[in-house]
Amino acid sequence: MRIVCPFCGERELGEFTYLGDAKPQRPAADAGEDAVYDYVYLRDNVAGPMSEHWYHGGGCRAWLKVTRNTLTHEISAVEPAAGAGAAKVGA
Amino acid sequence: MRGDQANRLNNGGLIDRSAALNFRFDGKTFSGFKGDTLASALVANGVKLVGRSFKYHRPRGILTAGSEEPNALVELRSGARREPNTKATTAELYDGLEAASQNRWPSLNFDVMSINQLFAPIFVAGFYYKTFMWPAKFWEAIYEPAIRRAAGLGRAAGVSDPDHYDKAWAHCDVLIAGSGPAGLAAALAAGRSGARVVLCEEDFVLGGRLLADGGTIDGLPASEWIARTLAELSAMPDVRIMTRTTLFGVYDGGTYGAIERVNDHLPVPPEHQVRQRLWRIVAKRCVAAAGAIERPIVFAGNDTPGVMMASAMRSYINRYAATPATRIALFTNNEDGWRTAETAIASGLQVAAVIDARPDVSPAHRALASKSGFPVLHGAVASVDGGKGGARKISVSLTGGARAEVEADGLAVSGGWNPAVGLTSYHRGRPKWRDDIAAFVPDGAPPGMVAAGAANGAFGLGACLREGFEAGAAAARDAGCSGNVGSVPVADDEAFSLTPLWHVPGKGKAFVDQQHDVTASDVELAQREGFESVEHLKRYTTLGMATDQGKTSNVAGLAIMAAVSGKSVPETGTTIYRPPYVPVAIGAFAGHHRDENFHATRLTPSHHWAAEQGAIFVDTGLWKRAQWYPRAGEKDWLESVTREVKAVRSGVGFCDVSTLGKIDVHGPDAGAFLDRVYINAFSSLAVGKARYGLMLREDGIVYDDGTTSRLAEDHYFLTTTTAKAGLVMQHLEFCRQVLFPELDVQLTSVSDQWAQFSIAGPNTRDLLKEIVDPAEDLSNEGFPFMGAREVRLRGGLKARLFRISFSGEMAFEISVPARYGEAMARNLMVAGKPFGVTPYGTEALGVMRIEKGHVAGPELNGTTTAGDLGLGKMMSTKKDFIGRVMAGREALTAPNRQVVVGIKPTDKAHRLRSGAHIIPKGETPGPGNDQGYVTSVCFSPVLDQWIGLGLVERGRERIGEIVRAHDPLRGEDYDVELCNSVFYDPDGGRQRG
Incomplete structure (x- = not known):
């Protein structure tokens, strides 16, 4: 399996580390315990295309959002995390 | 057995008669020629008996001429290079080759364990489960060792493999598995269109079945067409042909596994070369042209030496000019099998009879029979007599019920051909049944792959060429290569008329899986006992589970199951196909990642200096860290570590902490x-x-x-x-x-960019003044506790200085660029000499952190909260942070949690051990009374006794309480006192001074 890193190009699986479901969003500070509990523990068991977090630790250290079909390992999209990439010059 | 290569033909074959090679089999010396396999050389020397079977120790010969071989397994080489279960049919002959037969004692001819045959009734399917169940404790002590001695294959070398193995990557547009007519035609088309092509062939010669069966292609004899094709392919810069390379697996994203036997054909790999290389090949497209495997027909005595696949017999005669028998009978249910009769006659051998299971035989073959003077018998072989001396007499059930007997020393069998559907089925693909050839063919393939030729059920030479060529051209086109592919090679299509026949009923053992000694009656028994699903059949009888993975037996096994269960073969279905296609040595998967290269080794910046000092190193993850620095006369590690701790606490010491x-x-x-x-x-x-x-x-x-x-x-x-x-x-x-x-x-x-040293002890400032530029203010006011800043060293080098302390002493950590790390260690030794500077290792570091009550790995163990560690007050209430909300959960803030506390034995002379469990006094040890355990221990030079930290229920509220340290692992039980976790300088005056 290979992933096309938006910064480095097509690279072999061994360069990446898997984290898991990219869908849950970290709740706001005042969201309460139930919302955080859901965020930390509750995951869908997806059979089909799934949005996942992968880390290109063997390359550019970017966190990537990878859409992978869990049935076929087919990867249909790779996009960098919002904060990945170059410094925010003048941001 | 006759003399030296007595069964070798004088002419023909792809062997080099000018290059004689000597080899030894079971201690006896033979000769063969370059171009032989071990099997073909044994055939040329008239050796028919080559092994004993797995369960019954029956005499076995050579069944096939390829990697599907179930019987002719040998131990190849000797000593550390001994390789068990090597197929003689693929082992390339070299001068000095040593091989030994397997699973026999004391000798192949006289094997004591063949008495197992008399006990055959208990060795039926599932016998392990039925026979050796009671009493349960007998299994490990008696049954299993005895069975393992009696039933088995070759012996592993038992010592470390002296050879090297490599792993490599390759990338291409079109990958082709197999170099038969379909594979070569695919390579031609893909290569001509400009694609980057890799062609893998497991044999050491290209050509596949063309090498044994010949034929005419584009008007040329097959051998000339192969030569012309190779010349054309060799001239293409982007076509890579890999012989001795088996494509064994298909993985995600167009990645393929292949094993290249780089130097298995030599006694010892040349210096600096590897024995085998594991390839991971990334291909845009793949053409599976892996051919087909001829299948046996199951009848009594079908495992007798001398019974051989019809196509294998042609391989030995045509390719190796070695004759497996002098008087050959042929048992076939299809047109293709007749080629063996033609080959035998063309090579001057006698044909005793052709037994054809079909109702009709073609006029051409009838004419051949009458011209050559052998009978054509309509019927089936009922049994073969012979034993270890090889086949002698063949008993035939004629259509209509009569019987006939045929005298022959060799029986060629053809039950049809099974396309090699492994590669196309490795992604849980299920092949589909084709009635016209009575075989499974690929039904789709993993993405990017297509089957062509015999692997796709196209058995005619012309069809193989057309399919291969078209698949190669399409693969190249899909990969974006559009060059002119030229014209397709042309050949005739032979007829292949087959009447399915799987099993001839009769008396005596009829083997389905010869490598695992699974008989037709085992399959029938499995059905009667309810193990009817093919996956159950496989596991209950072990059919197809040997090292040959049932290449010659699976389809026959499930056809017999289909017959007894009243279903069709496609209804019965196949088991799941899984890689590898051939056995692959674990060593090849490991490659160079073994022994000291199993993982990377990280050395601290001062490593070489520490090694000079005689440091003892400890593995910490990938790092080698100095654990202590023994001095002459010290009797053990504890004495060295105690000295180091005392030196730091009374003077000054330093420790490389760059691994942080x-x-x-x-x-x-x-x-x-x-x-x-x-x-x-x-x-x-x-x-x-x-x-x-x-x-x-x-x-x-x-x-x-x-x-x-x-x-x-x-x-x-x-x-x-x-x-x-x-x-x-x-x-x-x-x-x-x-x-x-x-x-x-x-x-x-920046972990690797900075070398960092902890310098600790009351004399630290005196030592630092020798290192740091005098302009830098190191006084308590100028550089207070927890100060951190860049400083200039004497000589101008910039460093970072941090006034932090892990030891509890007055201490600094100093960082210099990593390339100065070793020089810094040497300088600290020189500058610190007047102050008695002492290098210390991770043990002394650990002792001082326990004395000081600092938590480390054993306490930060993935179950503890900040509160457990006594650090709950650090949690800010003014901001959000990772883990804040969940840390507030009831269970994580419960008052009865196990928290860090100090522990010391009440008997000062008693040693404390980590792992000991804390039990209240007067209670019986057990899960209900377990209140925690000792996490970290050391001998404290300051307190002159063993001390430790532990995680103990409500520990901080119980300071002063005496509890039991219960250590069933070491058989100890002693009293300890719960105490403040900071044993040394609790108010911290020393580190602030």
């Missing part, structure tokens, strides 16, 4: 970022100061700790534990990129 993870945090939002990842605040930290920080996982459990210093308004320098260095970097990048992308902050790993 180090991360530079830059940017206007650096402080805000650290506030969110640590439980305590860092935005409020003054420039020039350091602070201890604790980070949690989002679930509220402690993740890591370390000191972070603020070197400038927008620049922090963060340290992590050694173990978590990489993981914390990954975690912080996740926080920065995914959770908090709005923050303007950048992270840089």
Whole structure:
């Protein structure tokens, strides 16, 4: 399996580390315990295309959002995390 | 047995008669020729008996001429290079080859264990489950060892493999498996269109069945067409032909596994060369032209030496000019089998009879029979008599019920052909049944792959060429290569008329799976006992589970199952196909990653200096760290470590702590970022100061700790534990990129850029003054406790100095660029000499941290909260941070949690051991009374006794209580006192002084 890193190009699986479901969003500070509990523990068991977090630790250290079909390992999209990439010059 | 290569034809074959090779089989010397396999050389020397079978120790010969061989398995080579279960049919002959037959004692001819045959009734399918169940304890002690001795294959070398194995990557447009007519035609088309082509062939010669069966292609004899094709392919710069290479697996994203036997054809690999190489090949398209495997027909005595696949017999005669028998009978149910009769006659051998199971035989073959004077018998072989001397007499059931007997010393069998559907089925593909050839063919394939030729059920030569050529051209086109492919090679299509026949009923053992000794009656028994599904059949009878993976037996087995269960073969179905296609040595998967190269080794900047000092090193993850520095006369590690601790506490010592993870945090939002990842605040930290920080996982459990210093308004320098260095970097990048992308902050790993030393002890400042530029103020006012800043060293080098203490002593940590690390260690030794400077290792470091009550890995164990560690007050209530909400959960704040506390034996002379469980006095040890355990221990030179830290229920409320340390592992039970976890200098005066 290979992933096309938006910064480095097509690279072999061994360069990446898997984290898991990219869908849950970290709740706001005042969201309460139930919302955080859901965020930390509750995951869908997806059979089909799934949005996942992968880390290109063997390359550019970017966190990537990878859409992978869990049935076929087919990867249909790779996009960098919002904060990945170059410094925010003048941001 | 006759003499030297008596069964070798004088002419023909792809052997080099000018290159004689001597080899030994079971201690006897033989000769063969270059171009032989071990099997063909044995055939040429008239050796028919080559092994004993797995369960019944029946005499076995050579059945096939390829990697599907179930019987002719040998131990190849000797000593450390002994390789068990090697197929004689694929082992390339070399001068000096040594091989031994397997699973016989004391000798192949006289095998004591063949008595197993008399006990055959108990060795039926499932006999392990039925026979050896009771009493249960007998299994490990008696049954299993006895069975393993009796039933088995070759012996492993038992010593380390002296050879090297390699792993490599290759990338191409079109990958082709197999170099028969379909594979070569595919390579031609793909190569001509300009594609980058890799062609893998497991044999050491290209051509596949063309090598044995010949034929006419484009008007040329097959051998000339192969030569012309190879010349054309060789001239193409982007076509790579890999012989001795088996494509064994198909993985995700167009990645293929292949094993190249680089030097298996030599006694010893040449110096600096590998024995085998594991390839991972990434291909846009793949043409599976892996051919087909001829299948046996199951009848009594079908395992007798001398019974051979019809196609294998042609291989031995045509390719190797070696004759497996002098008087040959042929048993076939299809037209193709007749080629063996033609070959035998053309080579001057006698044909005793052809037994054809079909109702009709073609006029051409009838004419051949009458011209050559052999009978054509309509019927089936009922049994073969012979034993270890080889086949002698063949009993035939004629159509209509009569019987006939045929005298022959060889029986060629053809039950049709099974396309090699492994490669196309490895992604859980299920092949489909084709009635016209009575065989499974691929039904689709993994993405990017297509089957062609015999592997796709096209058995005619012309069809193989057309399919291969078209598949190669299409694959190249799909890969974006559009060159002119020229014209397709042309050949006739032979007839292949087949009447299915799987099993001839009769008396005597009829083997389906010869390698695992599974008989037709075992399959029938499995059906009667309810193991009818093919996956159950396989596991209950072990059919197809041997090293040959049932290449000659699976389809016959499930056809027999279909017959007895009243279903069709396609209804019965196949088992799941899984790689590898051929056995692959674990050594090839490991490659160079073995012994000291099993993983990378990281050396600290002062490693070579420490080695000069005679340091004892300990593996810490990938690192080698100095554990202690023994001195002459010291009797054990404890004496050395105690000396080091005392030297630090009374004078000064230093320790390389470069293994800590180090991360530079830059940017206007650096402080805000650290506030969110640590439980305590860092935005409020003054420039020039350091602070201890604790980070949690989002679930509220402690993740890591370390000191972070603020070197400038927008620049922090963060340290992590050694173990978590990489993981914390990954975690912080996740926080920065995914959770908090709005923050303007950048992270840089600088773990390898800085050499860092802890310098500790009351004389630290005196030593540092010798190192640091005199202009730098190191006084308590000028550089107070938890100060951190850049300083200039004598000579001008810039360094970072941190006044932090892990030991509890007056201490600094000094960072210099890693390339100065070794020089720094040497300088500290020179500059510190007047102060008695003492290098110390990780053991002394650990002793001092336990004396000081600092938590480390054993306490940050993935189950503890900040509160458990006594650090709950650090949790800020003014900000959000990772893990804040979950850390507040009821169970994580429960008052009865096990928390860090100090522990010391009441008997000062008693040794404390980590792992001992804490039980209240007067209670019986058990899960109900278990209140925690000892996490870290050391001998404290300061207290002159063993002390430790532990996680104990309500520990901090129980200071002074005497409890039991219960240690069933070591058979100990003794009283300990729960005490303050800070054993040394509890008010911290020494580190601030």
